[in-house]
Amino acid sequence: MNPKSILLLVTIFLFSITVSAQYTEKINTNRPGTSQGAFSVGNNVLQFEGGFGFGKQKHKLLNTKTNVFNLDYSARYGLLIEQLEIRVNGRFRADGVKQTIGANEEKIKRSNFELNTIGAKYLIYDPYKRPKKDSINYDELKSWKARHKFKWKSLIPAVSAYLGANFVSKDNPFTAPNDDPFSPKIVIMTQNNWSTSLNGDWVLVTNFIVDKITTEDPIIGWIVTSTHTINEKWAAFGEYQGQKSDFYSDNILRLGGAYLYDKDLQFDANVAFNFKDTPSVFTVSFGASYRFDWHTKDEIIEQPGLEGGVKEDEKLKEELEGKDKDNDEREFDELEEGEGIENDSLKLEKTPFINDFEDDSLRQNIEKDLDERRTAERLERERIENEKISKKEDKKFRKEEARRLKREAKEARKAEKEAIQAEKEKQKLVDDIDAELDKMEKEQGVDQELQDIDKELKELEKMEKELELGEEKKNTKQEEKIEQKEEDVDAEYEKYEKEQEKAQKLEEKRLQKEEKKRQKEEKKRKKEEAKRKKQEKKDNNTDTDLDKELKDIDL
Structure with missing residues (x-):
């Protein structure tokens, strides 16, 4: 469908x-x-x-x-x-x-x-909707x-x-x-x-x-x-x-x-x-x-079969039922005036169920009995109310006690977590220190390299000195030969070439020496930079440890 x-x-x-x-x-x-x-x-x-x-x-x-x-x-x-x-x-x-x-x-x-x-x-x-006419039970x-x-x-x-x-x-x-x-x-x-x-x-x-x-x-x-x-x-x-x-x-x-x-x-x-x-x-x-x-009156909705009106015999039946209804309503009104309905109020002129022909002593006894019963009921209600209040206060006390125990357990768990966290941080700090020591050991290899460079520079200086001495000796000999062979042009030219070669070798040695010195200075600079960073990190760790110790002291 x-x-x-x-x-x-x-x-x-x-x-x-x-x-x-x-x-x-x-x-x-x-x-x-x-x-x-x-x-x-x-x-x-x-x-x-x-x-x-x-x-x-x-x-x-x-x-x-x-x-x-x-x-x-x-x-x-x-x-x-x-x-x-x-x-x-x-x-x-x-x-x-x-x-x-x-x-x-x-x-x-x-x-x-x-x-x-x-x-x-x-x-x-x-x-x-309105009840049936016979639905009122006066009992x-x-x-x-x-x-x-x-x-x-x-x-x-x-x-x-x-x-x-x-x-x-x-x-x-x-x-x-x-x-x-x-x-x-x-x-x-x-x-x-x-x-x-x-x-x-x-x-x-x-x-x-x-x-x-x-x-x-x-x-x-x-x-x-x-x-x-x-x-x-x-x-x-x-x-x-x-x-x-x-x-x-x-x-x-x-x-x-x-x-x-x-x-x-x-x-x-x-x-x-x-x-x-x-x-x-x-x-x-x-x-x-x-x-x-703007509602004026309740409309009457016709029931099925009554749309064409009411027949004469049905009208007669309704009139009879109306009379019965009036009689029932009068009886109900009389009951409401106190002749048949239970009522524990003393505001009425007479106590219920007491007629005009009874004497006052009987009425007074019944009223006294009613007062005693009301007093007993009132005391019973007060007792029940006091019990309810007592139970409520006891429940409130148990609830507050449970909350207190729960709060203390929560604080204990929090303190335990903080102790575990502090232990973890301490272990982490120890691990960091070990890592720094390992790094320092590795950096010692740089020192060894610098020492090797210094050694090479010393050897180069020694070789330069030896060459200078040899050259001086050669120069002396050459001067002597020049004095002896002043007129030999070929020898003079050969001398000139040797001097040029010597100057070139000296220049190359000087350049090598300057390069070695530059490398040495660079290594020293890197070493000093590493030491400076290490010192700064160590100072920061020391400040952090001091802050934690101060915080622990405050707590």
Whole structure:
């Protein structure tokens, strides 16, 4: 069966049922939760609900931080009949996203309508419609226990259905990619109302949601909301919302309260958070609800078979039943005046169950007995209350003791970790010193090389001296020969060549000597640089050790 056929069947089912609805004297709002109650606002009633919220989201995998601003709105109107309501609602969202990629931080701003929906809600079944004429049990009215015992039929909820349509704009960052601009939404709602004299009023609302079923990313959701009326003005609520889809799944918990300013105006606030980190969600919201109440009277919905009017014999039967009803109401009024209902109040003129013909002594004895029983009950209540206080204080003491022991254990673990860390740092310092010593031993090879260079330089100087002596001797001899052979030109030329060769050799020796000296100076410079770095590192390690010792002394 395709989705269009399902929508057609649901529509036919909703509009083929007629039952009675419920109009409330005070405003009936869906806030501060996100669920829809089963009951409509009432015929010819226009109601506006809205709010705004601030929050933060952190995505662990994407490494993003998002500041969120939400603006919710909703308009509800009771149309034609009591159980039918049309509704327009949506949410505008604006985000500021910070994403860290490596050492760069990118900021992105985005805004759009997260949802826009229009639809109609119809009340299918109402268990709180007027009771049958013979449903009043006057025996129960006389018994406090019978009046306040649990009734299983109270578990039967009111049931409504909602059929609507979503409208999504193109390139919306808050919806699935390539999402359809139009898609259907179906919600089944249930609501239970429990009213007790001891615990106040409770309301339980559940929503089962099938959304965007014609798109590639359908959504299945559920919401459970519980509301408790603290007094006539204040109410508290808790809500759990779940959602499953390929685009986004989450479980969100909301807690908050509402204040009824008057019968047509309500203020509310709530906080919302989830239980995951892809992303984590935390939001604080504030809102209000106001209605324009043009409701005049409750409409009577005709039951099947009575659309053409009531027959004459049925009118006669209704008149007889009306008389019986009047008699029952008079009897009930008499019971309320104190003739048959238990009442422990002494503000009445006479004690219950005492008639005008009894004497005062009997009445006084019964009143005394009632006073004694009330005193005993009061003392028993005080004893139970004292026991509760004592248990609470004992529990608080045990809790504080557990916290103290936990804190001491945590401090002991922290001290142990610090001792282990100090030992590791000490071992690391010893390893660094050993490495430095090894490095110094390696540097000793440089000293040996410098010594070899010095030795070679000395040998070169010695050879130079020997050559100079030999040359001087040769020069002397040559001078002598020159004196002897002044007239020999060939000998003079030969002398000149030898002198040139000698000068060239002396120049080469001088250059070799200067190169050796330069190499020696370079080696010395490198050695001094290595020693200087080593000394600086040693000084830094010494300062670090002194700082640690001073820190240990301070601690």
